[in-house]
Amino acid sequence: MEREMALLESFIKSDIDARQLKRAIAVKMALSGKIYHEISQMLGVSNFFVGYWKKQFKTKGIAGIQLGHKGSKGYLTARQNTEVIEWLKNKEYWNLDELVTYLAQGFGVIYKSKQS
Template sequence: MTYNCNKKIGKKIDCLESFIKSDIDAIELKRAIAVRMALSGNIYHEISNILGVSNFFIGYWKKQFKTKGIAGIKLGHKGSKGYLTARQNTEVIEWLKDKEYCKSNEMLLI
């Protein structure tokens, strides 16, 4: 989903609200809530007590949001590429489904 956050604070908060209500990672959610609270005028000390984050965390993600928009508070990593092909992955899953239990030395082969 694409988020177009205008310069006006109200639009930015609305944009954050939409992002928060979407299906996002818990880390992104905490970042977005901290930024939304800061933009809404809450003081950092209150935000850090409520969310269990540092003042630095709030300031950092607020700055990231102001410069990059929603993309600035999204997770940056995509994970690494798997070693197995799609076919090999399917074969391993099917092999595991057929097992009632696995011995530890069999798990080392996976």
């Protein structure tokens, strides 16, 4: 139990997504003896949320409460991202069509949809 609490505390103090933080705090409170109803009211979640993430933590550890989706691989390198951001900073105003053209001509990134 102490090891689990220390693991959770370390995870909570790390730079994590708010959803993961809420899960970790709910699990920590449940493991420390707080009742689910109390936890759900304090965090604005359901009793099921508390029980589900506690079970995930107990069976899989920290990996059980982490986000599963990692996102897709970007089209630009870190250096190219920085270059685009600098280009945008030097603009007086931003225009989506101009950005799309800049990315296509400078980096070969073609957008299929302007909503993406």
